[in-house]
Amino acid sequence: xxxxxxxxxxxxxxxxxxxxxxxxxxxxxxxxxxxxxxxxxxxxxxxxxxxxxxxxxxxxxxxxxxxxxxxxxxxxxxxxxxxxxxxxxxxxxxxxxxxxxxxxxxxxxxxxxxxxxxxxxxxxxxxxxxxxxxxxxxxxxxxxxxxxxxxxxxxxxxxxxxxxxxxxxxxxxxxxxxxxxxxxxxxxxxxxxxxxxxxxxxxxxxxxxxxxxxxxxxxxxxxxxxxxxxxxxxxxxxxxxxxxxxxxxxxxxxxxxxxxxxxxxxxxxxxxxxxxxxxxxxxxxxxxxxxxxxxxxxxxxxxxxxxxxxxxxxxxxxxxxxxxxxxxx
Amino acid sequence: xxxxxxxxxxxxxxxxxxxxxxxxxxxxxxxxxxxxxxxxxxxxxxxxxxxxxxxxxxxxxxxxxxxxxxxxxxxxxxxxxxxxxxxxxxxxxxxxxxxxxxxxxxxxxxxxxxxxxxxxxxxxxxxxxxxxxxxxxxxxxxxxxxxxxxxxxxxxxxxxxxxxxxxxxxxxxxxxxxxxxxxxxxxxxxxxxxxxxxxxxxxxxxxxxxxxxxxxxxxxxxxxxxxxxxxxxxxxxxxxxxxxxxxxxxxxxxxxxxxxxxxxxxxxxxxxxxxxxxxxxxxxxxxxxxxxxxxxxxxxxxxxxxxxxxxxxxxxxxxxxxxxxxxxx
Numbered sequence: 068x069x070x071x072x073x074x075x076x077x078x079x080x081x082x083x084x085x086x087x088x089x090x091x092x093x094x095x096x097x098x099x100x101x102x103x104x105x106x107x108x109x110x111x112x113x114x115x116x117x118x119x120x121x122x123x124x125x126x127x128x129x130x131x132x133x134x135x136x137x138x139x140x141x142x143x144x145x146x147x148x149x150x151x152x153x154x155x156x157x158x159x160x161x162x163x164x165x166x167x168x169x170x171x172x173x174x175x176x177x178x179x180x181x182x183x184x185x186x187x188x189x190x191x192x193x194x195x196x197x198x199x200x201x202x203x204x205x206x207x208x209x210x211x212x213x214x215x216x217x218x219x220x221x222x223x224x225x226x227x228x229x230x231x232x233x234x235x236x237x238x239x240x241x242x243x244x245x246x247x248x249x250x251x252x253x254x255x256x257x258x259x260x261x262x263x264x265x266x267x268x269x270x271x272x273x274x275x276x277x278x279x280x281x282x283x284x285x286x287x288x289x290x291x292x293x294x295x296x297x298x299x300x301x302x303x304x305x306x307x308x309x310x311x312x313x314x315x316x317x318x319x320x321x322x323x324x325x326x327x328x329x330x331x332x333x334x335x336x337x338x339x340x341x342x343x344x345x346x347x348x349x350x351x352x353x354x355x356x357x358x359x360x361x362x363x364x365x366x367x368x369x370x371x372x373x374x375x376x377x378x379x380x381x382x383x384x385x386x387x388x389x390x391x392x393x394x395x396x
Numbered sequence: 397x398x399x400x401x402x403x404x405x406x407x408x409x410x411x412x413x414x415x416x417x418x419x420x421x422x423x424x425x426x427x428x429x430x431x432x433x434x435x436x437x438x439x440x441x442x443x444x445x446x447x448x449x450x451x452x453x454x455x456x457x458x459x460x461x462x463x464x465x466x467x468x469x470x471x472x473x474x475x476x477x478x479x480x481x482x483x484x485x486x487x488x489x490x491x492x493x494x495x496x497x498x499x500x501x502x503x504x505x506x507x508x509x510x511x512x513x514x515x516x517x518x519x520x521x522x523x524x525x526x527x528x529x530x531x532x533x534x535x536x537x538x539x540x541x542x543x544x545x546x547x548x549x550x551x552x553x554x555x556x557x558x559x560x561x562x563x564x565x566x567x568x569x570x571x572x573x574x575x576x577x578x579x580x581x582x583x584x585x586x587x588x589x590x591x592x593x594x595x596x597x598x599x600x601x602x603x604x605x606x607x608x609x610x611x612x613x614x615x616x617x618x619x620x621x622x623x624x625x626x627x628x629x630x631x632x633x634x635x636x637x638x639x640x641x642x643x644x645x646x647x648x649x650x651x652x653x654x655x656x657x658x659x660x661x662x663x664x665x666x667x668x669x670x671x672x673x674x675x676x677x678x679x680x681x682x683x684x685x686x687x688x689x690x691x692x693x694x695x696x697x698x699x700x701x702x703x704x705x706x707x708x709x710x711x712x713x714x715x716x717x718x719x720x721x722x723x724x725x
Contacts, residue, residue, distance in 0.1 A: 201640075202640050202643065202644060212578060215578065215585065215586035215587070216586050216587050247629065249541060249544065249624070249625050249628035249629060250628075256544065256625075257544035257545050257623075257625045258544070258545050260625075279628075279629075279632050279636075280628070280629045280630070280631070280632030280633035280634075280635070280636055281632040281633070281635045281636035281639070282636060283633060283636055284636050284637055284640035285636070285640070294586075295578070296578050296585075296586045296589075296626075297625075297626065297629060299578035299579075299608075299609070300576065300578065300608075300609045300626060300629060300630060300633075301609070301629060301633050302609070303608050303609030303610040304609035304610070304612060304629075304630050304633040304634060304637070305609075305633060305637045306609070306610045307608075307609055307610035307611060307612055307613050307614070308613055308633070308634045308637040308638055308641075309637055309641060310610070311530075311531050311613035311614070312637075312638060312641050312669070314531065315531060315669055315672070316665060316666075316669060319664075319665040319668050319669060320662070320665055323664075326662065326664065326665055329658045329659075329660075329662040329665070330658075330662070331658075333649070333655065333658040333659070333662055335648075335652075335655065336645060336648040336649055336655055336658070337645075339648050340641070340644055340645060340648060343644070
């Protein structure tokens with residue numbers, strides 16, 4: 068059995084969503100065992116009343132302490148040793164579980180990963196690898212926000228880790244890698260990207276050069292590499308632009324009745340598009356470079372997102388993603 | 397009369413578009429005089445055949461040399477002293493014109509501005525100020541790509557210049573300013589944004605704090621400040637996301653006949669939205685911090701974009717934007 072620890076206390080939505088996600092994942096992956104880490108007083112009634120699950124396939128690890136979004140990551144390890152996040156992470160440390168999934172405080176999850184599990188030998192900085200939908204399918208963007216100021220060596224690590232992640236989890240044999248830049252010509256860039264270009268060109272066999280912001284959604288590469296500041300701006304700008312366009316379309320449509328009829332007819336189009344852009348399909352983002360599997364979920368993750376994050380953790384165990392990263396970097 | 401130099405040779409579209417743009421702007425602004433700088437052999441027949449314009453309101457400044465997109469900015473001043481860009485810029489230097497508009501090589505235009513016109517006394521680095529449409533109207537993003545690696549002092553200059561630009565050109569009395577960051581909390585950021593936060597807070601009266609990528613299109617502030625690497629990524633990510641969404645909507649629509657009918661009905665919506673997002677409305681982006689008016693246009697600028705860029709230059713003359721920047725920074 069593959070055993071995954073779920074931080075039930077972390078997240079914006081009620082406990083039910085995360086527990087439902089866990090139970091759904093058990094139905095889909097028969098090799099799975101889940102440790103529900105959190106307050107038993109809340110977990111037990113939900114498990115008993117709402118779901119019928121084989122008691123041999125999950126257990127509850129009780130703790131009443133949890134981490135809030137406002138807790139400073141640096142103090143959590145000292146002050147909140149009994150938080151659901153710390154305990155879930157220590158289950159991985161003690162080899163009782165093979166991965167952790169959390170929708171709680173991302174900074175705290177990174178700190179817990181770094182200090183409780185440690186880094187892989189050759190990796191200086193872990194990177195958050197998020198899968199985003201593109202016009203042709205999807206791509207992996209790394210780093211999505213774990214590190215703001217970095218060096219070329221870190222971008223090289225991100226490129227290697229992103230490639231191994233694509234190879235093992237998405238079965239892409241030769242992942243194409245590109246470095247985010249303010250132009251595609253070799254002489255364009257800031258100090259970091261200019262210095263990194265020749266290193267990636269030399270070290271990464273699938274390196275296709277620079278990629279500009281306008282081409283990220285086109286889906287021409289599999290792995291998009293950047294520092295975490297830039298990655299955060301890209302992801303949030305995509306999100307903001309998409310939501311702004313949809314809200315403006317709605318506004319324009321509501322201006323007249325004929326538009327409303329048009330909207331009815333087009334409903335299928337919009338819902339197809341929304342499904343395609345649904346972040347929940349990809350569940351969560353692994354923090355690559357940690358000596359263990361740690362999946363970061365969006366704070367507002369619902370049962371579908373949690374289900375897919377757990378399935379991703381399980382797949383990473385089966386495909387030996389962490390071994391493959393430590394072997395190839 | 398306000399005299400503007402137009403670099404007729406620079407740009408991806410045929411000469412006709414830029415000349416037409418010039419003549420349209422003359423019709424709209426009766427105080428305007430335009431120097432058409434470029435190859436007379438091409439300009440004369442177009443002016444003679446296609447347009448009827450008072451010969452007292454424009455002149456042709458002939459030069460057969462032009463700058464291509466592949467010319468290195470650093471070598472242009474040495475090797476291409478007679479290019480249309482250099483000559484147009486020198487007209488401003490010699491006070492014969494009060495501003496230059498170009499749709500040619502942006503790097504070359506920056507180099508020409510810096511070396512021929514110089515910087516304003518207190519400004520270390522000029523910034524490209526681009527106006528972008530938002531849900532509620534528009535905002536000015538500075539720097540859109542002139543500088544990749546900068547210091548807090550540069551961000552402070554951008555904030556001041558962007559504010560004066562908004563005040564003088566858009567008549568916004570107290571422009572709201574925000575700094576692009578990977579989070580809105582004060583402790584979030586990279587070294588540059590963290591260091592700059594307290595400086596902007598102290599020095600800029602309209603400073604509203606950090607802004608995230610997802611809120612840029614919302615239109616809650618008037619001036620958005622960032623380094624040119626980040627600015628370039630933001631602009632191109634917005635462009636790429638919008639074009640990707642529109643192309644996916646089209647694809648989904650074409651899948652069935654009812655969808656096609658819906659599309660017909662919705663045509664008005666999409667065209668209203670496209671008009672709203674049309675970059676040509678704002679014409680061009682001034683390079684603020686240069687001792688003179690220099691408007692950078694998109695390479696593919698058509699007559700409407702050129703017309704509006706020239707009108708913008710004229711407005712900056714009338715509103716004394718450059719004086720106001722050198723006074724308040």
